[in-house]
Amino acid sequence: MKKLLIGNHAVSYGAMLSRAEVIAAYPITPQTQVVEELAELCASGKLKAQFIKVESEHSAMSACIGAAQAGARAFTATSSQGLALMHEVLHWAANARLPIVMANINRAMAPGWNIWADHIDSLAQRDTGWMQFYAETNQEVLDTIIIAYKVCERVLLPAMINLDAFFLSHTAQSVEIPEQDMVDEFLPPYNPEIKLDPDDPRAFGGLLPPKYYMEMRCKLHSAHRNALKIIEEEEKNFFKIFKRKYGLVDEFYTKDAQIIIVTSSTITSTAREFVMRERKKGRKLGLLKVRVFRPFPFEKIRGALKNCEKLVVIDRNISYGNAGIFATEIKSALYGFRNVPVFGFVAGLGGRDVQLEDIEGMVDFARKKNFSKDEIWWGLKK
Amino acid sequence: MRLTIPEEEVLSSGHLACPGCGATLAMRLALKALGRDTIVVIPACCWSTIDGVFPNSALGVPVMHIAFEAAAIAASGIKAGLIAKGNTHTQVMAWAGDGGTFDIGIQALSGAAERNDDIIYVCYDNEAYQNTGIQRSSATPYGAWTTTTPRKHPKQEPKKNIVDIMSAHRIPYIATATIAYPEDFVRKFKKAREIKGTRFIHIFSPCPPGWKMKEQDTVKVSRIAVKSCVFPLFEIEDGKLKINIKPSRRQDVRDYLKLQGRFSHLKEEDIKRIQKEIDKNWQNLLKREEAHEG
Numbered sequence: 001m002k003k004l005l006i007g008n009h010a011v012s013y014g015a016m017l018s019r020a021e022v023i024a025a026y027p028i029t030p031q032t033q034v035v036e037e038l039a040e041l042c043a044s045g046k047l048k049a050q051f052i053k054v055e056s057e058h059s060a061m062s063a064c065i066g067a068a069q070a071g072a073r074a075f076t077a078t079s080s081q082g083l084a085l086m087h088e089v090l091h092w093a094a095n096a097r098l099p100i101v102m103a104n105i106n107r108a109m110a111p112g113w114n115i116w117a118d119h120i121d122s123l124a125q126r127d128t129g130w131m132q133f134y135a136e137t138n139q140e141v142l143d144t145i146i147i148a149y150k151v152c153e154r155v156l157l158p159a160m161i162n163l164d165a166f167f168l169s170h171t172a173q174s175v176e177i178p179e180q181d182m183v184d185e186f187l188p189p190y191n192p193e194i195k196l197d198p199d200d201p202r203a204f205g206g207l208l209p210p211k212y213y214m215e216m217r218c219k220l221h222s223a224h225r226n227a228l229k230i231i232e233e234e235e236k237n238f239f240k241i242f243k244r245k246y247g248l249v250d251e252f253y254t255k256d257a258q259i260i261i262v263t264s265s266t267i268t269s270t271a272r273e274f275v276m277r278e279r280k281k282g283r284k285l286g287l288l289k290v291r292v293f294r295p296f297p298f299e300k301i302r303g304a305l306k307n308c309e310k311l312v313v314i315d316r317n318i319s320y321g322n323a324g325i326f327a328t329e330i331k332s333a334l335y336g337f338r339n340v341p342v343f344g345f346v347a348g349l350g351g352r353d354v355q356l357e358d359i360e361g362m363v364d365f366a367r368k369k370n371f372s373k374d375e376i377w378w379g380l381k382k
Numbered sequence: 383m384r385l386t387i388p389e390e391e392v393l394s395s396g397h398l399a400c401p402g403c404g405a406t407l408a409m410r411l412a413l414k415a416l417g418r419d420t421i422v423v424i425p426a427c428c429w430s431t432i433d434g435v436f437p438n439s440a441l442g443v444p445v446m447h448i449a450f451e452a453a454a455i456a457a458s459g460i461k462a463g464l465i466a467k468g469n470t471h472t473q474v475m476a477w478a479g480d481g482g483t484f485d486i487g488i489q490a491l492s493g494a495a496e497r498n499d500d501i502i503y504v505c506y507d508n509e510a511y512q513n514t515g516i517q518r519s520s521a522t523p524y525g526a527w528t529t530t531t532p533r534k535h536p537k538q539e540p541k542k543n544i545v546d547i548m549s550a551h552r553i554p555y556i557a558t559a560t561i562a563y564p565e566d567f568v569r570k571f572k573k574a575r576e577i578k579g580t581r582f583i584h585i586f587s588p589c590p591p592g593w594k595m596k597e598q599d600t601v602k603v604s605r606i607a608v609k610s611c612v613f614p615l616f617e618i619e620d621g622k623l624k625i626n627i628k629p630s631r632r633q634d635v636r637d638y639l640k641l642q643g644r645f646s647h648l649k650e651e652d653i654k655r656i657q658k659e660i661d662k663n664w665q666n667l668l669k670r671e672e673a674h675e676g
Contacts, residue, residue, distance in 0.1 A: 050465055052497070056493070063459030067463035069460065074459070089452065196421050206433055206435070206445070
């Protein structure tokens with residue numbers, strides 16, 4: 001069934017169709033409709049979940065940790081300041097190897113207060129051990145939540161599905177809502193063998209001395225590396241049932257492109273439009289959307305960038321004292337592989353719109369130059 | 383006389399507690415009362431280490447460790463997970479120190495209590511951050527020495543009244559308990575087990591290294607704490623307060639203070655002030671009980 005859905009409701013439907021068993025969430029703009037819709041779905045009986053209306057995001061994640069450790073499928077959603085408050089327990093969820101799925105509405109960090117799109121909130125959680133997906137459309141949001149549960153429960157890692165504040169969270173798009181029985185076919189119930197169980201008493205998360213700690217962390221890292229393969233497998237399984245696929249990355253005219261634009265999330269759609277226009281003019285421009293950021297798909301990225309001459313990386317974030325984070329990571333993927341000039345543009349922070357003209361300007365900039373040592377802050381007011 | 387304390391030991395030997403640890407004797411009794419169909423949640427506190435080093439655990443029941451400020455909500459999350467999976471019988475007990483209850487964990491505890499989440503929350507109160515090396519908490523009493531309230535400037539503020547705070551949440555069951563009165567202790571945990579909703583039990587938990595007392599005095603100090611009304615034993619059931627032990631003649635607080643090096647610097651005027659505070663609290667408790675009886 002097709003329905004007009006805002007991104008936040010796509011999140012709620014994704015959680016419902018995944019049959020989340022425990023939901024714990026705390027409201028924050030621009031995530032609130034996720035919580036409201038889930039509360040409605042629970043109240044109406046459409047979703048049979050335990051909904052804990054917690055008093056903070058730290059508690060939301062801690063409740064999910066408890067529920068998942070007890071063997072239940074747990075879900076939460078947050079944004080920005082809320083995600084930052086969770087930071088401590090994000091590490092906990094990943095280190096405990098709990099397959100929790102969370103939607104994060106990408107929003108800027110204060111001060112000053114800014115509720116608009118920016119990726120620094122989730123990218124600042126890069127090293128917590130969570131898988132990170134960045135969605136371009138509301139359909140992708142809904143589908144990725146379902147796919148993420150399947151992957152998480154296979155590799156025992158948590159996953160964060162990121163969507164841009166307002167550009168997706170509050171924008172209605174036509175979304176195909178999968179049938180429940182088809183989702184059930186794809187995603188079986190979660191019944192872990194090892195959990196909190198009085199018939200099989202175990203201790204979870206106790207003292208772990210240097211003798212063991214490092215091995216545990218290496219296993220978590222290996223699970224991430226392995227997840228690349230599992231995500232692709234499950235995307236294939238998803239495609240068989242639903243005829244939609246997304247990939248670790250999405251390549252658009254990359255094969256013969258001289259310049260490739262690298263994006264994530266909603267800026268991708270604008271860049272896609274620009275690439276199509278340029279192609280009509282015979283200009284060899286391509287686009288690489290990085291959809292899965294953790295685990296980082298090194299091989300896919302190298303494969304996509306093997307022929308291009310220049311790269312334009314658009315970052316809706318800044319790592320202070322370094323550069324845009326995607327640009328930095330793309331450079332690390334190229335190290336020892338190809339020496340291609342990377343033009344890293346910092347753009348669209350705090351919800352500033354990135355339009356076709358902006359992307360055209362960035363590509364022109366890259367065409368005219370051979371190299372840029374530093375990142376370029378795009379559209380800064382003098 | 384009928385034995386009211388279950389004989390079965392759920393907590394095993396080999397744990398890492400200091401000699402004379404009140405919190406460990408308390409866990410032993412609590413698990414005897416609650417039985418094996420129990421899941422324990424432990425935030426950062428002494429018990430994060432007492433249970434043992436991976437892969438060992440002394441508890442005999444499932445245990446999940448969690449971040450310092452999250453004991454109550456992690457317990458709520460587990461309970462929700464169990465219910466989602468059709469298990470409505472297992473008790474979930476959060477077991478936190480005074481730091482994790484009075485200070486950093488009070489937000490999550492207040493949230494769980496306001497929602498009346500179906501958990502047992504136990505605070506074993508050793509009146510300071512003992513696990514990190516004896517720093518003051520808001521549970522440290524007036525006049526006490528800790529490493530952050532040195533003898534030249536001991537703690538100036540009275541202990542936070544956590545039971546009043548929990549009482550204001552109107553949860554179905556609140557009790558105070560000490561291992562010096564094991565029958566009373568076990569009875570309260572068994573009663574808590576039969577009640578639905580948030581149950582809060584405040585345990586007086588002597589810490590020989592932190593309180594600078596002899597390890598063989600844990601029970602003695604606990605008993606004098608009750609007899610001197612430093613730590614009265616009472617229950618609040620559906621808002622109704624009942625005092626369990628009423629000393630016929632209240633013991634002088636000096637008997638309590640002199641067993642603990644953390645109070646050895648106190649002057650006569652400090653002791654008088656402490657006695658006055660105890661008297662006031664005791665009178666308030668008696669008045670509250672009387673009001674509920676009336």
